[in-house]
Amino acid sequence: MDPITFEIIRHRLYRVVEEAVITLKHVSGSAITNEGHDLMVSLYRADGSLLMGGVGFLHHLTSAAEACKHIIRTFKGNIDEGDVFLLNDPYTAALHTSDIYLVHPIHHQKKLVAWSACFVHVYDIGAMNPGGFSPESRDIYTEGFSSPGIKLVEKGAVRQDVMALLLNMVRSPEMVALDISSMIACGNVARERMLALIDKYGFKTVDRACRSLIDQSETLLRARLKELPDGRWEARQFLDVQGEVYRVTLAMTKKKDTLTFDFTGSSPQSPYGVNCSYWAGWGALFAPLFPLLCYDITWNEGMIRPITMIAPEGTIVNAKRPAPVSIATVGAIQSVNNVACTCIAKMLSASEKYKDEATAVWHGSHVAIFLFGKNQKGGESIGIMTETFGGAGGARAFADGIDLGGEIPNPISRMANVETVEANFPIRYLFRRRTQDSGGPGRFRGGAGGEYAIVPHDAPDGGIHFVVSGKGIQYPMSEGLGGGYPASPCSYQWVHNNEADRARNADAKFAQSVDEMPGRKEPISWGVFPLMGEDSLYVRWNGGGGYGDPLAREPATVLADVRTRVVSRETADRIYGVVLNGDASAVDEPATRARREALRAARFAKAAE
Amino acid sequence: MTRPLSATLDLRESGGARSICCAACGHALADAGQPWKPAATVRERPMVGIAGAPYSTGPKVQLREFFCPGCGALLDTETALPGDPFLTDIVRP
Numbered sequence: 001m002d003p004i005t006f007e008i009i010r011h012r013l014y015r016v017v018e019e020a021v022i023t024l025k026h027v028s029g030s031a032i033t034n035e036g037h038d039l040m041v042s043l044y045r046a047d048g049s050l051l052m053g054g055v056g057f058l059h060h061l062t063s064a065a066e067a068c069k070h071i072i073r074t075f076k077g078n079i080d081e082g083d084v085f086l087l088n089d090p091y092t093a094a095l096h097t098s099d100i101y102l103v104h105p106i107h108h109q110k111k112l113v114a115w116s117a118c119f120v121h122v123y124d125i126g127a128m129n130p131g132g133f134s135p136e137s138r139d140i141y142t143e144g145f146s147s148p149g150i151k152l153v154e155k156g157a158v159r160q161d162v163m164a165l166l167l168n169m170v171r172s173p174e175m176v177a178l179d180i181s182s183m184i185a186c187g188n189v190a191r192e193r194m195l196a197l198i199d200k201y202g203f204k205t206v207d208r209a210c211r212s213l214i215d216q217s218e219t220l221l222r223a224r225l226k227e228l229p230d231g232r233w234e235a236r237q238f239l240d241v242q243g244e245v246y247r248v249t250l251a252m253t254k255k256k257d258t259l260t261f262d263f264t265g266s267s268p269q270s271p272y273g274v275n276c277s278y279w280a281g282w283g284a285l286f287a288p289l290f291p292l293l294c295y296d297i298t299w300n301e302g303m304i305r306p307i308t309m310i311a312p313e314g315t316i317v318n319a320k321r322p323a324p325v326s327i328a329t330v331g332a333i334q335s336v337n338n339v340a341c342t343c344i345a346k347m348l349s350a351s352e353k354y355k356d357e358a359t360a361v362w363h364g365s366h367v368a369i370f371l372f373g374k375n376q377k378g379g380e381s382i383g384i385m386t387e388t389f390g391g392a393g394g395a396r397a398f399a400d401g402i403d404l405g406g407e408i409p410n411p412i413s414r415m416a417n418v419e420t421v422e423a424n425f426p427i428r429y430l431f432r433r434r435t436q437d438s439g440g441p442g443r444f445r446g447g448a449g450g451e452y453a454i455v456p457h458d459a460p461d462g463g464i465h466f467v468v469s470g471k472g473i474q475y476p477m478s479e480g481l482g483g484g485y486p487a488s489p490c491s492y493q494w495v496h497n498n499e500a501d502r503a504r505n506a507d508a509k510f511a512q513s514v515d516e517m518p519g520r521k522e523p524i525s526w527g528v529f530p531l532m533g534e535d536s537l538y539v540r541w542n543g544g545g546g547y548g549d550p551l552a553r554e555p556a557t558v559l560a561d562v563r564t565r566v567v568s569r570e571t572a573d574r575i576y577g578v579v580l581n582g583d584a585s586a587v588d589e590p591a592t593r594a595r596r597e598a599l600r601a602a603r604f605a606k607a608a609e
Numbered sequence: 610m611t612r613p614l615s616a617t618l619d620l621r622e623s624g625g626a627r628s629i630c631c632a633a634c635g636h637a638l639a640d641a642g643q644p645w646k647p648a649a650t651v652r653e654r655p656m657v658g659i660a661g662a663p664y665s666t667g668p669k670v671q672l673r674e675f676f677c678p679g680c681g682a683l684l685d686t687e688t689a690l691p692g693d694p695f696l697t698d699i700v701r702p
Contacts, residue, residue: 230701238688240667245690349615350700358616397616437661474667476656476688482616483683485672486656488663540663548616549683571661600681603674604650 001208005201009209010298012197017041017054020190024118027182030175031424033120035416036389038099041186043194044068044115045301051114051210053299057410058290059095059283059333061299064117066093066279067101067149074149081107082156084187085149086166088125090140091321092148095280096273096328097140098125098132102152102180104187108198113207116190118183123175123382127326130171130382131370133469134326135526138271143326145169153184171372172382217302221294222257225306229350230255235342237335237364238475239316241272242526245474246316248335252343261285261340262310263317272526274331274471275319281311284336287409292344292357327469330366330388337409338364338477341394345481349397356397360446360481360545363391363407365472367490367541371531373464376426376457381464383424385452387432387541390415392439393447394544395484401447401544403434403566426459427531430511435488435540437568440476441575442484442546443553448566449487451540453517455499456531463532468492470525472542484546485575491540494529495519498536514538550575551596555587614700617684618645627702636679641702646695649675649684656688 020041025034032038040056048068053061067087075085085103088094094101099119106114125144127134137143145166152162163180167173198206232253239246246267253260269275276284289307290299297303311318316332319325338361345358366388375381391413393405406413418429432452440446456463470492471477478487498519501508511517519536531537558578561567563585572578577599579591610622614629620641621630627641639645656670673687673695687696 231699233698234696236688236693236696238670238690346615346698350613352612355613355616435663438663441660473665475670476664476666479688480686483674483685485660485686486688488661489666491663491665543663551683568661575660603652603676603681603683604678 001205001212005205006209006212009197009201009206010213013043013052016190016193016197017043017052019193020116020118020186021054021056023189024120024182024186027185028120029178030120030123031386031416031420032384033182035414035420036384036386037410037412037414038121039119040064041116041118041190043190044117045210046112046114048072048115049301050304051214051300053290055412058287059280059337059409060099060119061283062286062304063093063095063279063283064101064119067103068115068117071103071149075151079105079112080155081110082153083151084153084184086147086152087149089146089148090277090280090325090328093279095276095283095333096132096326097127097144097146098122098326099329102183102187104191106191106194108195108203113198113203114194116187118186120179120183122179124171126169126171129467129528130372131384131467132326133368133370133467134273135467135469136528137273137324137326139322139324141322143273143324172380213298214300214302217298217300218305220297221303222306224293225254225257225259227351227353228254228347231347231350233343233346235339235479237338237477239274239331239335239471240474241270241274241471244270246270246274248317248332248339250339250343254347258306258308260308260310263315264310264312266315266317269314269316269319269323273324273327275316275323275325276328276332277325278311278318280328280333281317281336282309284333285309285340287337288341288344291408291411292341292348330368330469331471334366338479341408342479342481349482358481359396360394360401360440360484360547361478362394362401362405362544363542364477364479364487365490365542367539368469369539370467371425371427371464372467374460375424376459378460381425385421386416387450387452387539389413390450392449392478392487392542392544394478395440395442395444395446395547397547400445401439403448404450405447405544426457426464427454428457429454430536431513434566435543436565437571438488438543439566440478440480440485440487440543440546441550441571442480443548443550444546445553445561446478446484446487446544446546449541449543451514451538453511453514453536453538455536456533463530465528465530466537467528468524468526473525476542478542478545480545481547483549485550487543487545490542492524493538494522494524495536495538496522497534499534503534551577551599555592559587615698617682620702631677631679631682631684633682634677634680636677642699644697644699646675650678651675
């Protein structure tokens with residue numbers, strides 16, 4: 001096929017996905033979709049293999065392919081033009097029940113020629129706890145509505161019996177209906193644009209281009225792998241849940257033009273919902289692989305062929321039904337993201353050509369808080385605090401990580417404005433900002449994470465409740481690279497009677513930091529809690545990992561960090577060996593030289609600071 | 610011949626022998642293709658508070674630092690519990 005036509009079709013496929021994402025966002029009324037971009041749209045071949053991966057949470061690209069394949073197997077002979085299928089069972093293909101896949105077959109002249117698939121994290125799925133993450137669940141049966149595949153739309157008409165079944169099992173059914181509508185609209189646009197493409201170029205030409213595109217991605221990835229050195233790299237993560245510690249361990253082996261990800265040694269599955277199923281673990285390793293190794297290659301089935309995963313059944317990365325998995329996306333999946341990121345980055349660091357592509361871990365742990373309760377308008381609100389999507393960039397081989405810079409598995413995630421949150425929930429922010437000393441130190445510093453505190457405000461019930469599924473508290477999860485330090489961990493504090501002074505005295509100061517909060521601080525991490533009366537909730541999320549030796553960081557850059565309050569003066573001295581003058585306006589160069597010599601000497605002595 | 614093995618280590622060839630060396634000073638740590646961490650100076654200390662107040666980790670969590678015995682450059686770090694084996698990275702020569 002001539003290369004110009006091939007490139008035009010490739011770009012058109014990309015635009016099909018882009019336009020479908022825009023449609024999804026325009027129809028959705030949910031902050032988690034519009035602000036957090038907890039979504040995905042992709043195109044698939046007639047056999048369900050990935051054709052054009054879109055943006056959003058990248059661990060869904062391959063899992064939705066499995067959803068398509070499962071529908072093909074299950075509904076053989078019963079897949080008609082205008083049908084839409086719903087699948088959200090994690091032990092079939094999905095990641096957790098609240099990320100619903102809608103799978104749209106695309107027919108041309110009555111022949112099945114392709115699929116589109118999309119997901120959003122729906123408002124609620126009817127699990128024990130509102131919002132989708134269900135920390136109190138101990139099995140899949142209490143994690144809400146779960147379908148291994150059901151026809152939701154038949155020949156263009158919504159099956160009202162199926163829709164009623166779903167909406168009857170969830171909280172805020174009107175918002176879940178809107179979520180579903182947004183995905184139906186998204187799939188309709190994908191189908192229309194795909195058919196317009198086929199009408200213009202003819203099915204045979206488009207089909208040949210699609211086949212070539214997949215072959216091209218495989219060829220390009222294999223060629224890239226051949227450029228990289230053979231080797232074996234290891235990484236590990238610790239997940240702390242309710243006093244238990246679980247490990248995700250990875251040994252990644254690169255041999256010629258193949259990569260094998262071996263999770264042998266990871267912990268047995270947990271009674272808590274941080275586990276992930278096989279397809280979720282499979283998708284999770286691709287989430288960093290796509291952007292780190294294949295940033296200039298079309299994300300499709302071709303890239304999957306050189307990859308192998310070994311994940312022993314019954315472990316936290318390949319849990320057996322009925323283990324709970326509702327928190328997988330911020331649990332084992334995120335740890336798989338992190339260890340895969342680390343191993344790929346180490347491999348890139350071993351290549352003269354690709355070493356500048358290496359990065360420390362970004363945003364190693366989400367801070368998942370779902371609020372629920374009666375809002376200031378008399379309605380019910382359920383929703384995530386989107387700060388968890390704010391993230392923090394890992395330091396790279398050539399630059400600092402980006403403060404609040406998002407995360408690798410979702411290149412388009414972001415957090416909502418404070419005002420957006422306050423408009424939808426009966427709460428008020430006391431503060432929200434970058435956290436000082438949260439980015440992992442290094443020659444290049446990890447991006448800063450953030451912190452916020454909220455209080456009830458104008459709440460008909462005197463406050464609201466929240467669900468917290470916190471880990472990454474005891475253990476840092478944004479690992480450093482090449483001598484960079486890991487980033488700081490997360491923290492959740494229920495601050496009792498914090499606003500008592502303000503209730504008595506309207507002129508009392510608002511707390512501007514956690515240190516200024518006068519209430520009694522109770523560390524929390526797991527379960528459902530009230531945010532009532534004069535209490536506050538403080539949350540801090542991790543920064544990005546550092547890169548390289550902190551003593552190699554330019555002193556002037558450390559000075560700038562101190563002056564912008566990203567790094568404390570104490571850390572500048574103790575970790576970076578940079579001494580500032582009295583008013584912190586300049587580096588004291590002789591004192592800095594002496595300090596760095598002393599710190600280096602202490603390394604030889606193995607002495608603790 | 611010198612080529613990178615990590616952000617802080619090089620593979621250097623001299624007189625027919627290939628060694629894993631500190632990229633900063635050239636100190637040889639191990640033969641090519643072999644684990645290098647046992648030859649590094651290792652410091653293991655509690656992570657809590659290590660780089661500021663937000664490092665509010667559990668008391669058992671350790672920061673492991675691997676230093677070049679030649680120049681003191683920080684070659685790698687690990688988050689570990691006491692007794693955890695070193696993470697081993699092998700690049701085929």
